[in-house]
Amino acid sequence: MPATVHNEEPAENNRGDRIFFAAFMTGIAAISFGLGAFIVLAEVPPYQSMKNAFRAGTALWEQRTKYTDVERLDFWAPARTEKTGVTIHDANKTQQGLTLYSSGDGPHAVLIDMDGNVVHEWRMPFSEIHDETSPIPNPQKDGFMHWHTAKMAPDGDLIVQYTAAGDTPYGYGMAKIDRNSKPVWKYLGTAHHDFSIAPDGRVYALTQEFRFNKYANRKQLTPPRLDDFAVILSPEGKEIKRVSILDAMINSSYANMVDFAPYFSNEDVLHTNTIQLITEETAANFAHGKAGDVVLSFRDLGIIAVLDMDVEKIVWATRGPWLGQHDPDVLPNGDILLFDNQGQLADPDAGQSRVLQIDPKTNAITWQYKGTIEHKFDSNIRADQQRLANGNTLITESTGGRLLEVTPDGEIVWEYLNPVRRDDPDNSGKKLIPILSQSERISDDRAALFTDTGFTPPSNDGEPR
Template structure:
């Protein structure tokens, strides 16, 4: 004690500094140790999948998603609704009046929630616009939707009465399907459905709508441990002509409870959190069922992109009753044709000739998966859409094709001649490369050839008729 009293002031300061330095080292070592222990425990919990493994996993996913949303989705032009423009051409660039199917063409565009109806020369006959903010309310499962600029109508189809039914898709959010609405010719809402509808829908002659919805589920399956929660699962729903939900079927349950359940085991590693990624639903009506041996009237054809599966869902027994896989990759829009064949967009299955593009449109015999007709690109007319896209068999036997990533619509004859072509006329500067232009994707299109066209112009178009399969 006497020694301490005799220590000089400077010596006391040095001693205090040394003590403080030691304290800081100890405190730092303490927190590093705590961090190391926490990391070790966290790693054990995650690898061993013991509680609270799922909570930690969910928190990590939520934080990662929030960070990505805040940092990646800042500019509209950086969304995957936009792609690099492949040409300076806009509007109709090819029109063979003698061989093209006359009518009006309806398409939706990635630059916003709107759809356009054009004539064969590319002139705008009608346009609809209605932002999601006009129909969003507290009943929506999406409490804080993205800005309207970050959405578009993935699909827009004309109802039997000439009204337009549309589906809203958002970027940077999950679920990304925001719902559906029916709007009149003046873009006023007739009804809205705020279930998380996504991708596609089919309209029955009586006005009912068969749609796809998605939601997070936390259930598990005894024999499918790889299907860990939470998952983004798909449902097939039936809406009344007034947009009211009258039935809802879990598509994953329908597959797991069927004789095709083992197909789930071949899902790629990246797909377990969105195992089916259902991108198509087509109603099998009475005419379609006549020559199609694998489904009855009222069933629906569905497409599971990452599994490479085309299937038939019986909405009555809520079970998959038929499924097949083929040479296609990342497929969209399988349509049952009047002769019983299936027409589909094969997004990435054309591997033999990379100069022609990776996409094809295939017509297959569902009994054998044999290709009975196909269209693929050439070096001079490259055909390439890695995601989205669809096709429509026209009354004259031609096929209208939507090349989404290229922002292009075109019509081909059975022999593969292009007799009509249209490029989305909208362009914007690439924020990452001012020397390049961007074009909004065209997710889906249809040619209107029947009496509905008369609602939007003075006379009904004269249809080219023929025996189409």
């Protein structure tokens, strides 16, 4: 019988091969790590592609994991009280009229009388106007959006802006809708936060987009960034002018103010949250801008600025005793009224927010409203205010889901709490209230358009009662 030949290698050779292979793979991993570290630290190609891919993956993961329950969105906050509707009403001291507000529980707006009765309501989900022209190819579900801003046009139609949670850009666009919640026009540019309606029907709005440009003297503004633009829409909703706000700032004498952006905002350096048109009336006593310019608010920089839309340049900017501000309004006397979200630091039990009226020549505070222990006033983001014809101020305390009208002496003469409530999924037995992002007391001529009878307001889920 022929001898059997064995080809097996000695055990020590196998162990040696495995050790060699492990060392080889460890070396490859070390080289890859070192190369990756060099690419990141030196910011050489393909650094930007790696950075973009990582950020995109992180954003997608957060969207899929953090934004699954509507009640966990920041459109909702813990309810401070069980009270709903109108809780204070001194008819002898209020500016009588109808009040329009938008709510965080969906894309809708409500018009109420002084007793809190619903006079009219508008609802139109974004899915009804979205099409292939939108830069948002896969928008969030309708339940994850609300109208951040809803304002009534002179003809009684409503102009609204859609904001989504868990997406960037989060501004989805605008629409004008009639009293039956049917679209008159739509603008699917990435409009966000705020807009202003001119007397001639044009609309001044904010849009946002990712940009990849660099600035020679501002290396900290690394791409991609979410940059803001000021746009002008025709009365029919067509874009007729568009200005880069960051370019307008960098190309102005106020460019150095950008260098004081906090560390967390370089990828959204301005975070413009307000645009207000300066009219002939408000320009008369305002030394820092002319009719046709717009007032802007840069939240994280704490800046109020004026943009000349003709020369596309910031022509005035200031910082003052406010933090995270919203809604600077130029008053007819030339002062600026604004919501100071986080600047009330002296008495935390009264809330961190206040409304300030300032003299822009000196930044001196000429009037203010702040909360008390009995009437806490606290909205860390969003919120706005409106100076009324009788001298009172209508205030939207967004996080509290509350509207209030105060006299020049600071007396609350009208208060309204969002009547919508939902269970807090993270705190058994507790309730959540949807934010009220903005409000306005509408003029008598527009209010007259809604004094008809026969309107049946929808319930909270949009179905007729």
